Amino acid sequence: MLSVDSLTWPAVWRRPAFRGQLGAVVALLLLLASQLPRYFAWVQARPGRILPDPLLAALPTHDVSGLTFAVIYLSIGLGVAVLLPRPLRLLRALWAYLGLHLLRCLTLYLLPLEPPPDLVLLRDPLVDQLIYAAPAPITKDLFFSGHTATLLLLALAVPAGWRRQVLLAGTVAIGTLVLVQHAHYTYDVLAAPLFVGLAWWLSGEIVKGEIVKCSDR
Incomplete structure (x- = not known):
């Protein structure tokens, strides 16, 4: 039996x-991306509630956007470089990424929130233009933290070893930085691993048969 890698x-x-499977997941991701700007504009326009958060109340606020997105994009670059030569890992990661976004759309629908009172706006030159294109900045896409979840998903997707450790460290760094910026509630960051675990498990169920067939050939 051949190994997945x-x-x-x-x-x-x-x-x-x-x-x-690859064509289906890419098509679904493109379809989702085409609808996200409209959905996030609706999320931003909807009233929500402010959550009490003792940890945020104790943390001084700082603008760490530059460091945050340096960590995010370097981590994404590492993850993509590792996954591209490993088609089965990449396939599962894409399904998990799709599932993660669908779960996040659901949680945003079910839990409308106002941003933390001391929020400093995160400035992402790429996503602000492509995904969050709206008349006003998007600040209510809170539960759960998509940045934290994405890096953790990449850590699960790559093979065990130093690259996974680097991505796990990046995940912890991003979870900390978005709290320092008061861009998320503590609950948003702590909940992210739960939804990543669910998306990862679901993606494994989707591609399991294909992995077994390819590995047995």
Whole structure:
């Protein structure tokens, strides 16, 4: 039996089921991305509630946007570089990423919140233009922390070893930095691993058969 990491793109591309799954998840991600600006504009316009947060109340507020997005984009670059030559890991990561966004859309719908009172706006030059394109800044996309969740998902997706450790450290750093910026409640950060775990498990169920078939060939 071949290991998941030993399977190359030519080996898995010969399987119609793999091509079908990859095409489906990419199409669904593009469809979701096309709808997110409208959805987040609706989230921003909806009234919510302010949550008591003793930890945030004790933390002084600082603008750490530059450091935050340096960690995020360097971590994403590392994760993508590791996953691209590993098609089965990449396939599962894409399904998990889709599931994570759908879960986040659901939690934002179910739990409308106002931003923490001392919030300092996170400035992301890429996402602000492509995803959060709205007349006003998006500050109510709170529960759960998407930045923290994305880095943790990448840590799960890459093979065990130093790269996973780096991504786990990046996850902890981002969870801390968004709290220092008061861009999220503590609950948003603490809840992120629960939803990442669910999305990762669901993605494993989706691709499990394809991984077994490719590994057995």
